[in-house]
Amino acid sequence: MKSHTLHLPDILACEADRIRSFGPEYVPYADQIRDLAARLDTGRFHLAVLGQFKRGKSTLINALLGEALLPSSVIPLTAVPTLISHGERRCVRVRFKGDREDEVVARDSIPELHQKLLGYVSEEFNPHNERGVLQVEVTHPAALLAQGVVLIDTPGIGSIHQHNTEMTLNFLAQCDAALFLVSADPPITKVEVEFLHTIRDAVAKVFFVLNKVDYLTDEETGTALSFFKKALRERAGIDGQVSVFPVSAKQGLAAATSGGADLWESSGMAAVSAHLIGFLAAEKNAVLEDAVRKKALDLLGDVGLRIELSKRALEMPIDTLEDRLHTFEAKIQEAELQRRHAADILEGDRKRVVARLEAQVQALRERSIAHLREVAKTALADPAGPDEEAAQEAVSSAIQPYYEHELGETTAVIEREVASLLHAHQQRADDLIGSIRVAAADLFDIPYRAVESGGTLSMRQEPFWVSRKGWESIFSPITKELLDRALPRGMREKRIRKRLDAQIAHLVVRNAENLRWATLQNIDTTFRQFARELDEDLAETIDVTHGAITAAYRKRKEHLDETTADLARLQQASALVAAARSELGRE
Numbered sequence: 001m002k003s004h005t006l007h008l009p010d011i012l013a014c015e016a017d018r019i020r021s022f023g024p025e026y027v028p029y030a031d032q033i034r035d036l037a038a039r040l041d042t043g044r045f046h047l048a049v050l051g052q053f054k055r056g057k058s059t060l061i062n063a064l065l066g067e068a069l070l071p072s073s074v075i076p077l078t079a080v081p082t083l084i085s086h087g088e089r090r091c092v093r094v095r096f097k098g099d100r101e102d103e104v105v106a107r108d109s110i111p112e113l114h115q116k117l118l119g120y121v122s123e124e125f126n127p128h129n130e131r132g133v134l135q136v137e138v139t140h141p142a143a144l145l146a147q148g149v150v151l152i153d154t155p156g157i158g159s160i161h162q163h164n165t166e167m168t169l170n171f172l173a174q175c176d177a178a179l180f181l182v183s184a185d186p187p188i189t190k191v192e193v194e195f196l197h198t199i200r201d202a203v204a205k206v207f208f209v210l211n212k213v214d215y216l217t218d219e220e221t222g223t224a225l226s227f228f229k230k231a232l233r234e235r236a237g238i239d240g241q242v243s244v245f246p247v248s249a250k251q252g253l254a255a256a257t258s259g260g261a262d263l264w265e266s267s268g269m270a271a272v273s274a275h276l277i278g279f280l281a282a283e284k285n286a287v288l289e290d291a292v293r294k295k296a297l298d299l300l301g302d303v304g305l306r307i308e309l310s311k312r313a314l315e316m317p318i319d320t321l322e323d324r325l326h327t328f329e330a331k332i333q334e335a336e337l338q339r340r341h342a343a344d345i346l347e348g349d350r351k352r353v354v355a356r357l358e359a360q361v362q363a364l365r366e367r368s369i370a371h372l373r374e375v376a377k378t379a380l381a382d383p384a385g386p387d388e389e390a391a392q393e394a395v396s397s398a399i400q401p402y403y404e405h406e407l408g409e410t411t412a413v414i415e416r417e418v419a420s421l422l423h424a425h426q427q428r429a430d431d432l433i434g435s436i437r438v439a440a441a442d443l444f445d446i447p448y449r450a451v452e453s454g455g456t457l458s459m460r461q462e463p464f465w466v467s468r469k470g471w472e473s474i475f476s477p478i479t480k481e482l483l484d485r486a487l488p489r490g491m492r493e494k495r496i497r498k499r500l501d502a503q504i505a506h507l508v509v510r511n512a513e514n515l516r517w518a519t520l521q522n523i524d525t526t527f528r529q530f531a532r533e534l535d536e537d538l539a540e541t542i543d544v545t546h547g548a549i550t551a552a553y554r555k556r557k558e559h560l561d562e563t564t565a566d567l568a569r570l571q572q573a574s575a576l577v578a579a580a581r582s583e584l585g586r587e
């Protein structure tokens with residue numbers, strides 16, 4: 001029912017007020033519905049601009065904002081994620097790690113804000129993020145942002161500043177969608193393809209932009225686009241039909257600041273901007289609204305169930321009510337017992353997953369020692385003679401990609417296993433909860449209605465996989481023995497190999513432990529969160545059914561005379577809820 005889509009927050013806010021007026025026991029439902037409305041109202045959507053260093057990410061965001069607010073440069077620059085959201089005024093808020101208070105600058109002067117940002121987000125003025133900035137938040141009046149999107153400028157990956165790559169990878173978990181930027185010159189690199197794999201695991205939607213086409217003729221742009229699409233298809237498994245926007249962010253920014261409509265169009269920025277606006281207006285809201293609507297319908301369903309049960313409990317002869325209440329309480333006890341058994345089985349499953357992880361990490365240790373020794377061996381086979389430092393360097397730079405890849409593989413295996421286990425548990429829990437609702441409906445002669453959205457707004461089967469590890473790749477300083485130099489090549493190589501082997505073994509232990517620890521945290525968090533949500537669902541179902549019946553029962557015991565008025569009130573509430581449910585698109 002599309003016609004409701006526009007007004008959903010209003011409908012929900014209105015229903016929340018109405019439900020609140022039904023009485024104190026309905027206030028929690030009203031609060032939840034009001035929260036859903038607020039969530040739609042403030043539905044912030046994190047769109048990160050991602051890519052290798054110097055591809056023009058900051059310039060592209062400036063073009064979208066219409067002014068040169070974010071610093072950009074020919075050297076690797078952005079060192080801290082910068083979140084830009086809508087606000088009447090331009091304001092920069094710097095958030096620090098630890099307890100240090102935020103620094104806030106609210107001015108309309110773009111050069112001043114630019115300068116402020118330069119001091120905190122740039123590699124040049126804040127090298128290695130020595131100022132301890134967590135992130136920078138900017139508000140800006142640009143029209144695009146008014147759609148509820150938060151644009152995020154991220155440090156480029158793959159530069160000599162490894163900490164910038166780490167910063168961005170750590171930030172991915174907070175992104176809903178990504179704008180992946182490559183440049184026409186040079187064409188897409190291996191690092192970028194690997195990065196893209198990581199991005200696609202982390203976000204639901206990726207937009208592709210080929211920047212700096214002003215370096216190319218139209219014909220060359222066509223060739224670059226085909227090359228990029230081919231690479232996407234062959235190396236990242238992305239459908240050849242995907243849209244790639246060729247742009248010149250630099251010209252787009254010039255057009256935006258000088259008001260050149262033709263240049264804005266020919267820079268390609270008009271197309272990117274229109275596409276983003278279209279997406280935000282349609283799909284972003286559709287996804288969020290769909291989830292909110294389902295959840296709201298379930299809440300209204302529960303309100304309806306509570307009203308019906310209270311009504312029946314007030315109407316029924318008191319002896320019958322007592323009998324049925326006892327029968328229902330026995331049913332709840334049985335369900336609680338079953339839930340405890342299920343929790344034990346879940347705990348057993350968690351242990352089995354952990355055991356599987358331990359076995360995988362053990363195998364990884366052996367595999368990685370062999371791999372890194374091979375890397376060292378190849379590096380040592382230099383015809384000019386074995387160079388120990390060069391070999392260390394080779395191993396050092398092999399470590400990060402190797403473990404990133406291994407983490408990806410391990411995560412994929414464990415994730416599949418956890419998802420299928422939790423799915424089975426979820427079904428059993430849904431059946432159990434359903435059986436309580438069925439029992440309530442049967443005993444009190446009311447229609448049974450199944451819950452559809454499965455509880456929470458967040459997808460609970462989706463495990464909470466975070467972590468990126470700072471892979472350890474620092475070798476201990478070499479204690480070269482003077483004697484080495486005098487030794488024949490073969491012996492010298494042997495001694496170097498021995499030293500390197502020992503250091504590799506040490507690094508493997510540390511890195512494999514990093515990977516083990518990160519995955520273990522993920523497994524534990526996922527299972528804990530899952531179990532807690534199942535308990536909450538069960539408690540809610542018991543409250544909505546048993547809670548409603550016992551409240552009515554107590555009322556009848558205490559003040560029999562009010563029953564008629566209560567019944568009239570419930571009758572009216574019931575009709576209102578039925579109307580609200582049909583307005584929201586069901587029944």
Ligand SMILES: Nc1nc2c(ncn2[C@@H]2O[C@H](COP(=O)(O)OP(=O)(O)OP(=O)(O)O)[C@@H](O)[C@H]2O)c(=O)[nH]1
Pocket residue numbers: 051052053054055056057058059060071072073074075076077078079154155156157211212213214215247248249250251
């Ligand atoms: N010719 C041309 N140069 C561009 C374009 N977009 C950006 N540049 C230049 O490329 C350089 C890098 O731009 P930035 O916007 O700083 O790139 P970035 O991706 O944010 O870089 P990091 O923050 O270091 O990752 C700057 O000198 C820009 O002026 C473009 O469309 N065409």
Ligand SMILES: [Mg+2]
Pocket residue numbers: 057058059071072077078153154155156
């Ligand atoms: Mg930048």
